[in-house]
Amino acid sequence: MSTMIKENKQQKVYRIVKGRIIEREYVPGQRIVIDQIAKELETSSIPVREALRQLEAERLVVYKRNVGPVVAEVNESDYLDTVHVLALLEGYAASLAAENFPEEKLNELIELNQLMEEALEEFDIILFSRLNATFHRIICEESGNNFLLESIQNAWNRIDSIRGTGSTLYSKRVKESIEEHKEIIALLQSGATKEIERVARAHKIRTAENFEKRRKNLIQTNTITS
Known part of the structure; x- marks a missing residue:
């Protein structure tokens, strides 16, 4: 890519x-x-x-x-709080979108996920993050709830202001993310509104959990070597 x-x-x-x-x-x-x-x-x-x-x-x-x-330093507390709220918002948006998700949009999601796999093969995390943002934006836009979409966009902007676009993604987590995207696509296709809300929420929270785990491991490593 x-x-x-x-x-x-x-x-x-x-x-x-x-x-x-x-x-x-x-x-x-x-x-x-x-x-x-x-x-x-x-x-x-x-x-x-x-x-x-x-x-x-x-x-x-x-x-x-x-x-x-x-x-730059990371405000971990602000980041984690925002992601957990975003998980609730995106989960609800996905459940609304799944009620009548367009076939052409499903094809777009499938193509984006394939492009993400290619980006990962070339170790291009920056490109991956852009594709990932588009993937989630397409789903949220199909929720049909403008206030919800505005709230999600505000949360995205807040995360970017804390640490920059895509900077909380890294190679190990994105491999998992691609597989989770496949599950989300399948649930959108089947119209499983309740299940996709749970899965989409967990998908976002795992990113925060992995971020926190990496942060703690880094602190432990620095403490041992100092």
Whole structure:
């Protein structure tokens, strides 16, 4: 997927650095050394600086005086609270959508899930996150409840403002997510409104649980090595 599109130097740096932040290879609070990245990726510092400014706009990187760019901290409490509320909202939206889900939209979901598998094969978590957002938006839009959709959009925006689009996804979790999407598609097709509400809610909550598990493991690792 992603290799079909010609990247310029800035886009390449952006993709690689954002991927490292998402995968926690670069941890919150860690300083990002511009010259080191430029040397590693065989480019000048200019594309690196431009990519970091883009990541700053997404709230994944912050600039500190006398330090330079560092990986942004995560407000774990706000993130987890928002995801749990979003799980309830998206679950209800899925149950409404399942009452009469259009065949052409089912085909779109199937295609998106296949594209997500391809993105994962190429280790493109950024592309995956975009496809994933589209997948869930299609379902929620079919709920037919504008106030519910507005509330879901506000929750999505809140999550993005806490940590940036797709940044709470990572390679192990997305493999599980693809399989869960297949179950959601099957339930939409069968019109199982009660079951899909439970499944869609659990799907979202698992992302929060995995995020929290990774955070605790990272804290334990840092405590042991410090």
